[in-house]
Amino acid sequence: MKLLATFKHISSKNADYGAAEAYLTFEHDEFTMKPTLDENGRLVPREGYRLATLNCGEEDFAVACLRSNLRYGKNQKREDVKSHHYIISFDPRDGTDNGLTVDKAQSLGEEFCNEHFPGHQAIVCTHPDGHNHSGNIHVHIVINSLRIEAVPLLPYMDRPADTKDGCKHRCTDAAMEYFKSEVMEMCHRENLYQIDLLHGSKNRVTEREYWAQKKGQLALDKENAAREATGQPTKPTKFETDKAKLRRTIRQALSQAGSFDEFASLLLREGVTVKESRGRLSYLTPDRTKPITARKLGDDFDKAAVLALLTQNAHRAAEQTTAIPEYPHTQKERLREEKTAKTAPADNTLQRMVDREAKRAEGKGVGYDRWASLHNLKQMAATHNFLMENELLDLDKLDAAVESSRKALSEARESLRGIEQSISDKKSLRKVVNDYRRTRPTIDAHKKLSGRKAENYRQSHEAEFIIYEAALRQLKVLAPGKKLPATSKLNTEIEALISEKNAAYNTYRTAKAEYEQLATAKRNAEQILHGTPSRQKKHEQER
Structure with a gap:
């Protein structure tokens, strides 16, 4: 799930x-x-x-x-x-x-x-x-x-x-x-x-398929436990539903094919027939009489996604070259490179260095100080690798990169807030329009009456009159001089704004992660060079 x-x-x-x-x-x-x-x-x-x-x-x-x-x-x-x-x-x-x-x-x-x-x-x-x-x-x-x-x-x-x-x-x-x-x-x-x-989703797993997988896995685990008790060889430890097996077969064929004909041929070797009808793909396995549509498998298996991946495979195959390295690595050099790759810290391990003096002042013990010393050494190496890979060893260039990232984060945040405000305004307008249309028949009925009947009618429908008058005032502010928008149109606009907000939200998260990584690298670099958490604070003190 x-x-x-x-x-x-x-x-x-x-x-x-x-x-x-x-x-x-x-x-x-x-x-x-x-x-x-x-x-x-x-x-x-x-x-x-x-x-x-x-x-x-x-x-x-x-x-x-x-x-x-x-x-x-x-x-x-x-x-x-x-x-x-x-x-x-x-x-x-x-x-x-x-x-x-x-x-x-x-x-x-x-x-x-x-x-x-x-x-x-x-x-x-x-x-x-x-x-x-x-x-x-x-x-x-x-x-x-x-x-x-x-x-x-x-x-x-x-x-x-x-x-x-x-x-x-x-x-x-x-x-x-x-x-x-x-x-x-x-x-x-x-x-x-x-x-x-x-x-949608890349893999569309229904409730029925999910529970079939759970029950099949439980049965397989019990069978393997019984086999182990009697000394018999066990079966594969992971249970797969028929749809899961079909997805794996299709993905394997997609990773090798460069055209649709080749894709269909590779599937046919596995007993799967791919068909196209009305612009949609379906897949027929040997044990079925009715094909499984791509929609039931997931978005990765529809016609657009399949053709896009096949085109990408064809371009990659055309760009590949068979050039032989001019200076082949010796076994010793290859082992040295593998060791370096294993010991080098990954980008996502970059963390802030610890101010050991401040921690000692807070009363931290020897054990913590020993851990902080080792932690700082690791982060010094990670910071150096990060700055070198991104060509930011110059602190001025690093400052500029941090400032640029901060501005990008601020712009992403403002864009997200702007879309959120648009959604809020649209929803407010939709509510006012619904209130207006719901109470308008009551107002029209009141206009047809006169005298005592009109007065009694207004008293018995006072709530509708209050809602109508409030909606009328709000419409003059939200949609002055405009034709009353249709609710269906507002719903469509709100859904489009929500989709736009999803993309803006993802952009904001990416910008935030990038800024935090650059800010951490900057802080670590300043602490390495100056022994203080912030070069800016030191400059302010010198002034």
């Missing part, structure tokens, strides 16, 4: 709403989904979870859902979707790198539920770890499919029934796209790790 922030949806036809709460609060077997029992046959509670219910009043989630279903006469058939289960899973690194806690994740989950599933009875539960024990905090949001309150028309809704009480929630493709963009926006806002959820 992906480790970065992800979002998925599961619909359930189970009429027992209490089963959802039991799954969230008690441990379950990851394969059979049955509750885990202790030695006394009792349920084992989960540890460290947070739980909250929304729109349930004083009642239990299951009881509140059943009452609502009976009141509106919905969810009474076996085939009815009774509930929707959404899961927001955060990156395991968010806890250590970005300060994400279970309480904060629970707060984000409740905020997400209130904003995107208003009018639904819901249960929000946050777990501190996943079944794979990777340490990823994740939030479960389970909502009753029935809506008990009328709500405004939200961006992912496309018909009037989606706003009415007594109607049911629909998780359409458009809704999932919207929810994913909102999860990405939330991760950006909270400075959490995330991936681009809107543009």
Whole structure:
């Protein structure tokens, strides 16, 4: 499963709403989904979870859902979707790198539920770890499919029934796209790790394939353990699904082929037939009668990606030369080069040197001082190699590089903030437009009345009048003299801005990493030459 922030949806036809709460609060077997029992046959509670219910009043989630279903006469058939289960899973690194806690994740989950599933009875539960024990905090949001309150028309809704009480929630493709963009926006806002959820993945692993791999691996491990106990040779230790094997076969063929015909020929040797239909590729394995489309395997296997890689292979083959080195290395020289390569510190090991005198003044002991001495020697070598590789041995040139990197980081930060502000403005405009259109029929109906009827009508719809007048004032500021924009157009513009923000965010992270590395190298170089953390401070003292 992906480790970065992800979002998925599961619909359930189970009429027992209490089963959802039991799954969230008690441990379950990851394969059979049955509750885990202790030695006394009792349920084992989960540890460290947070739980909250929304729109349930004083009642239990299951009881509140059943009452609502009976009141509106919905969810009474076996085939009815009774509930929707959404899961927001955060990156395991968010806890250590970005300060994400279970309480904060629970707060984000409740905020997400209130904003995107208003009018639904819901249960929000946050777990501190996943079944794979990777340490990823994740939030479960389970909502009753029935809506008990009328709500405004939200961006992912496309018909009037989606706003009415007594109607049911629909998780359409458009809704999932919207929810994913909102999860990405939330991760950006909270400075959490995330991936681009809107543009697919290189390897598209479905929930079904994931669990097939897990179950197959467990069975293989048991079989190998039994073979080892009887002294028999074991099988390969890693289990692969049929799709995983097909991906490996395709990648192997792509690494060798320089044209599509050669690619198809290499696959055919392995028993795989590649076909093209309507501009899309599909792959047929010997054990199947129906081909597997590239879309089900991942973005790396569609026509555009395959042709791009084949073109790249062809260009690389044309540029390769067979020139023989003029002075062949002896065995001794080759071993010396290998040893140098192994002992040379990598770029990513560059760290700040320790001010040993300051640490001694703080009361650090001999052991720490000995470690700091060795650490400083390693960082001196790493700093020298970094500066030499980047031709920055001249401190003035290094100062210029640090300043240039700082400006690039500042520009990337300002660009990111500008896009974030544009997204915020667009969302504000979208909300105002929705409020205006939702309340306009009430205003038009009031204009047709007069006298006492008009006064009574306004009093009974005072809330709509207040919202309408506020929206009208905001429209004069946000879109003065312009035609009222369509909600669908605003949604498209917001999604485009979010995609633009993803690219800007990645640029910002790269610029930040580059600046931090250069700043560390500069500080280390100044400490090596002057014995002080900052050459600038020394100059200021000399003045």
